[in-house]
Amino acid sequence: xxxxxxxAIKQFTYYKSLGxxxxxxxxxxxxKKEMATDSNSISIIVKHIAGNMLSRWTNFxxxxxEKSWRHRDSEFEDSYNSKEELIHNWNNGWxxxxxxxxxxxxxxxxxxxxxxxxxxxxxxxxxRQLAHYPYHVGQIVxxxxxxxxxxxxxxSIPKGNSIKYNEEKFSQxxxxxxxxxxxxx
Numbered sequence: 001x002x003x004x005x006x007x008a009i010k011q012f013t014y015y016k017s018l019g020x021x022x023x024x025x026x027x028x029x030x031x032k033k034e035m036a037t038d039s040n041s042i043s044i045i046v047k048h049i050a051g052n053m054l055s056r057w058t059n060f061x062x063x064x065x066e067k068s069w070r071h072r073d074s075e076f077e078d079s080y081n082s083k084e085e086l087i088h089n090w091n092n093g094w095x096x097x098x099x100x101x102x103x104x105x106x107x108x109x110x111x112x113x114x115x116x117x118x119x120x121x122x123x124x125x126x127x128r129q130l131a132h133y134p135y136h137v138g139q140i141v142x143x144x145x146x147x148x149x150x151x152x153x154x155x156s157i158p159k160g161n162s163i164k165y166n167e168e169k170f171s172q173x174x175x176x177x178x179x180x181x182x183x184x185x
Contacts, residue, residue: 003106008126009098015137016094019046021155022144023090028083030147041078042140046086048075049136050093056115056129057100061108065115065125097129 022042023031031042040048055070080086109123120128145152157165 004109004123005101005104005106005126008130009101011130012094012097012101012133015134018155019090019137019140021153022141023083023087025148025153026144028080028086030144031083031086032078032080033143033147035143035146040076040139042143043078043080043086044076045136045140045143046090047078047080048072049133050089051075052129052132053093053097056125057096060100060125061111061113061122064117065113101126 023046026042031046034041051070051072052075055067056065058067080089104122109121111122112119113122113125114120115125115128141155
C-alpha cells in the first residue's frame with residue numbers, strides 16, 4: 001500500500017516539475033518582469049516559496065515552522081543577480097522539503113508541530129503546504145505563459161489534443177498509478 005507521505009511527495013514533485021519547466025522557458029529578464037505595478041514577478045514568487053520552504057521544513061518536527069531567522073517581508077524584494085542564483089534558491093527550498101518528507105513515516109502523521117504557535121498534525125502541515133505551493137506554482141506558470149505568448153511550450157495537454165490524449169489513455173489497461181507516474185520513469 002502506498003502511504004500518504006509517498007503520495008504527497010509525488011504531488012510536490014509534480015508541482016516542482018511545472019515550476020522547473022516554466023523557469024527553463026524564461027530568460028532572467030523575463031523572470032523579473034512585473035505584469036502590473038506592485039505585482040510579484042516570478043523571481044519574487046520563487047524567493048517567497050523558497051523562503052517559506054526553508055522555514056517550514058527545517059527541523060520540521062522540533063521547531064516552529066516560522067523561524068526567527070526568516071524575514072518574510074524581504075522575500076518580496078527582488079534581489080537575485082542571476083537566473084542561476086534564482087534556480088539554486090528554488091532547488092534549495094525544494095531539497096529541504098523533500099529531505100524532510102523522506103525522513104517521515106506514517107507513524108509521524110498524527111504528531112503535533114507548530115506554525116506560528118498554531119498546532120497542526122503533520123498531515124495538516126503537509127496539506128497546508130500542498131495547497132500553498134501549487135497556488136504559487138500556478139501563478140508562476142500563468143505569468144510565464146503570459147510572457148511567452150505564442151512561444152509558450154505547453155505543460156499539459158495542448159489545446160485541441162484532448163481527444164488524442166484520452167484515446168491513448170483509454171487504450172491502456174486499467175491500473176493503479178499516480179496520474180504523473182511518467183515523471184518517475
